[in-house]
Amino acid sequence: MSDAPVPRALDLPLGFDAEPVGRRIGLVVLATDHTTEPDFARMVAAPDVGVYVARIAYANPTTPENLRAMQPDLARGAALLLPEERLDAICYSCTSASVVIGDDAVAAAIREGKPGVPVVTPTRAAVEALRAHGARRIAILTPYTIETSASLAPYFEGRGFSVAGVSCLGLEDDRQMARLDGPTLIAAARAALAPGAQALFVSCTALRSAALAAEMEAALGLPVVTSNLATAWACARLVGETPRVDARLAALPLPDPTAFA
Structure with missing residues (x-):
């Protein structure tokens, strides 16, 4: 026979918030x-x-x-x-x-x-972010292959931006993209900056680039918008x-x- 106590129901008034999180x-x-x-x-x-x-x-x-x-x-x-x-x-x-x-x-x-x-x-958030910065001519950096990167410029041009250049890193696996380190991403941002660009868009939610945006901005002297940012x-x-x-x-x-x- 078990000596474990039998649960008992508490006879208490229960208060509830309207929502757990507002x-x-x-x-x-x-x-x-x-x-x-x-x-x-x-x-x-x-x-x-x-x-x-x-x-x-x-x-x-x-x-x-x-x-x-x-x-x-x-x-x-x-x-x-x-x-x-x-x-x-x-x-x-x-x-x-x-x-x-x-x-x-x-x-x-x-x-x-x-x-x-x-x-x-x-993409829609990036458009709003670039507009908030007042940028009209942008450079784009992606970790993707050339094939996957090719659709980015037409997308932004179709929303009123001029694209100064698109640079990519040639990766196919988003798990590799997530492992790119900070120095690599900063160096890639520098290399991707095209003449006349007023801002840099760093594409891909896998990249750990949002935490580096301020450092990229300091290096480039321009606004940087990343996907997760x-x-x-x-x-x-x-x-x-x-x-x-x-x-x-x-x-x-x-x-x-x-x-x-």
Whole structure:
């Protein structure tokens, strides 16, 4: 016979808060992602700002075909984020897939799983961030292959920017991209700066570049926008917060919050 105590129900009045956390941001990230969650934990999460994550299947190498293959899983991933409860924003954390699939198609798929929520993509957030800086002519750095990088310039040109140059590092696996060290990323930023550029966009949510943005800005003398810096800034602004990062972008308002509606 066990001597373990039998549980007893406490006869106490129970008080409940209206919500466990007042402001809530959802992340839909790749199964292979090492970087987005730590970046959002550092820059966005707070006692009254919760960040909730769903992962979706992804298979390397990073090619347009593999990126496009994620689209059917977006709705399912979004539906797993606090089912039947409110979110203030959802970020889909893949830059190259946002270009290949399209911002509007990404937003539509996510809203299929979680209706009525502002949807932030890295590309749309980067557009707003570059506009907040007043930059019209930009340089772009990616860790991707030439094939995967080729869609970035047309994307930004289609949104009114002039692209001074696109530089890439030739990697195919986002897990390798996440392992690129700080000195390499700083050197790549220097090498990617093209004549006449007013800002540098560092593409890819796998890169640990958001924490280096201020150092890159000091090295280049120009604003630097990275994928995770842009999405963290946009999500923070959408819930009335300022992201905790030293980059110039942190102090700037979101030019058009309806861009994500």
